[in-house]
Amino acid sequence: MKAYILTIGDEILIGQVTDTNATYMAAALSAEGYQVVEHLSVADSREGITYGLDRAMQSADLVLITGGLGPTKDDITKKVLADYFDTELVFHQESFDRLTKVYQRFGREPDASHRVQCELPAAAEILTNKRGTAPGMWLEENGRIVVSMPGVPYEMRYLVKHEVLPRLRERFAADDKTRSLTILTAGAGESTIAEQIASVEDSLPEHMSLAYLPNLGTVRLRLTIRGDDEDKMQAEIREYRDKIEQIIGDLVFGYGEEDIAGAVGRRLLERKQTLVTAESCTGGTMASMLTGNAGSSAYFLGGAVTYSNALKNALLGVQLSTIEEFGAVSEQTVREMAEGARKNLRADYAIAASGIAGPDGGTEEKPVGTIWLAVAGPDGTQTKLLRAGKDRKRNITFTALQGLNTLRRILDGLPID
Amino acid sequence: MKAYILTIGDEILIGQVTDTNATYMAAALSAEGYQVVEHLSVADSREGITYGLDRAMQSADLVLITGGLGPTKDDITKKVLADYFDTELVFHQESFDRLTKVYQRFGREPDASHRVQCELPAAAEILTNKRGTAPGMWLEENGRIVVSMPGVPYEMRYLVKHEVLPRLRERFAADDKTRSLTILTAGAGESTIAEQIASVEDSLPEHMSLAYLPNLGTVRLRLTIRGDDEDKMQAEIREYRDKIEQIIGDLVFGYGEEDIAGAVGRRLLERKQTLVTAESCTGGTMASMLTGNAGSSAYFLGGAVTYSNALKNALLGVQLSTIEEFGAVSEQTVREMAEGARKNLRADYAIAASGIAGPDGGTEEKPVGTIWLAVAGPDGTQTKLLRAGKDRKRNITFTALQGLNTLRRILDGLPID
Structure with a gap:
């Protein structure tokens, strides 16, 4: 209708x-x-x-x-x-x-x-x-x-x-029903994914369709099917989901309406593990994304927003000498932030972010959009350099999503890149 | 055109x-x-x-x-x-x-x-x-x-x-130009404001209009004027802005595109004062709103997201006995959070929030939507009880805006209610 x-x-x-x-x-x-x-x-x-x-x-x-x-x-x-x-x-x-x-x-x-x-x-x-x-x-x-x-x-x-x-x-009892499944991915762009799963998309039957819904670091893939037999529709949609995941499974963090913070939370809850955040350039956005999910207090203990160097030192134990030598935006500092947060705030995992969100504050060596991420966990600390753009709010959201997805990959036993 | x-x-x-x-x-x-x-x-x-x-x-x-x-x-x-x-x-x-x-x-x-x-x-x-x-x-x-x-x-x-x-x-050089001024308010609903400024609205000339744009705790009032004489248009729009502000001036936090966090930041910058946040139920949203504004590092030092009671104690010095006696969501706890943040994180002002954001976790005495705010500053600490609804994300955003507006009122020398 x-x-x-x-x-x-x-x-x-x-x-x-x-x-x-x-x-x-x-x-x-x-x-x-x-x-x-x-x-x-x-x-x-x-x-x-x-x-x-x-x-x-x-x-x-x-x-x-x-x-x-x-x-x-x-x-x-x-x-x-x-x-x-x-x-x-x-x-x-x-x-x-x-x-x-x-x-x-x-x-x-x-x-x-x-x-x-x-x-x-x-x-x-x-x-x-x-x-x-x-x-x-x-x-x-x-x-x-x-x-x-x-x-x-x-x-x-x-x-x-x-x-x-x-x-x-x-x-109304609708005659021809529509069912859909949304596969949530993070870490690759729309066109990269489209290229990789082109063969699956080409093989879709007439009554199925695939839509790409990109949104800053995440792409939702929506498989839609029309039909009148509920079981058959569900089976067919699962079949194509599996085909897609055989190719890009490592990008998939969940299904339906879940967000990346909720996907991280679900994994932590299953393992009975906890998380804290140590945020400089993201300014509380990772924490805010995490606490936006109901029930997050079961795995998210809290975090520190350390905009100033003094607070990086006081709350996270980052050595002022590290900041002096390498800068607040550096692999060394972000590593100490994550490790300090994990230790001081007593959690299984800590995500840290420090970068130049813009629009000002860049240098030739470290232009606006230079952002370091670190995740500290029971198996050690991993770091990652992001090269983002010049738009402040975009950079903040992008970094927060990347930080959460980096932990998601670690929890899934995947390499972080 | x-x-x-x-x-x-x-x-x-x-x-x-x-x-x-x-x-x-x-x-x-x-x-x-x-x-x-x-x-x-x-x-x-x-x-x-x-x-x-x-x-x-x-x-x-x-x-x-x-x-x-x-x-x-x-x-x-x-x-x-x-x-x-x-x-x-x-x-x-x-x-x-x-x-x-x-x-x-x-x-x-x-x-x-x-x-x-x-x-x-x-x-x-x-x-x-x-x-x-x-x-x-x-x-x-x-x-x-x-x-x-x-x-x-x-x-x-x-x-x-x-x-x-x-x-x-x-x-194109447009013949009849349109100019507008947006007055930003926080703290009263659309219909309350409409009632209070009804006389001004009724007196608007034919070529001017007033639109109400409510959005969860803030209402933007947009005055629009059509004409061909730039100076005359600007003068007339100022005249009606002044008439509106004679009535609801204490609700006005700024003009144009500024948000409430930016309005707080502008005031702190003028006074060369600093701010930290201590967030439980808002989970980093106040910090995130503050750091969304470029240049916020000049007045926002950072904050603590203390979801767990252990972190309320470790980072903010909240007495565990206070939490035991009065609960994490109480005037006493939120006051200690604000005062502890101000002292430990060394800023002129601290905003703290603790509440039951929902959808679960309420009791008969403290239903979902019970939220305490505190602002600690050089002139002491003020607290405020909010009674919000049952929608988690809505409650979080509403509380963050209220917390920032409470500080805005203090900085403007106004009573907080």
């Missing part, structure tokens, strides 16, 4: 917000087997919204709309929807009661503008928004479904998950 | 990547005074791209396209463009020479697929892509301009900045 994503908001068109709602809805619908045919962002105007509705209704059977419903927007979306579905706006007491309760909890009372917010298209089924005050609306015409939701991501996600998808599942 | 953004890629439609290219192009065009009328994402198919081109050419004078040009895509975008502009694909030697050089630098030679990549529409002006191998293309018809760029964000950004915008500036 075809689906269309329509997002409304001047803030999207002027580039002040990134339309992450579209991504979330697209992923949610794709996972359910819907084919998202287009995604359109239009202005907060009658003209824009009407065009969007026309195009969406021509192109798809299901239309998800976000935006244009917040308390500081005028209510143009609702008006256009009411006109489009030839219905009128009526006051919805239940929504107003909910809103009143929310306001009273904060010691406030709703005003006239809130009453207007609760005027909703009479023909709509109202979807209760437990994360905010603007409800969702479900409208139908000639078998086509249009769902309008607020643009606040947190509220929209709640409505999609708890109101929209359950209703859709009840309504 | 009207502009249209067309992004091509199945990966966008299935929700595997967020279309940050659209945001970047929209912001870049808006800043130059273009009105972006729509943003459309279509499939990697002849049908999708042709529809997108039709719609874009009907709606705008300038069309920016990204995607569909990478080495692992087929070259459908180029073919459709060539047909659309009634021209043919010809081999572009200069692009192939550049590509060959890039490959040889990595000890490789281009293959047949790379020759195909260098077949470009004869009518196009070729835009050299110094960040990759797929060049941009500039096409014109009846005064309308279409620019096609690769979808890799890093490459697209280079082309927009160094090839597209300079050409546009040379070509």
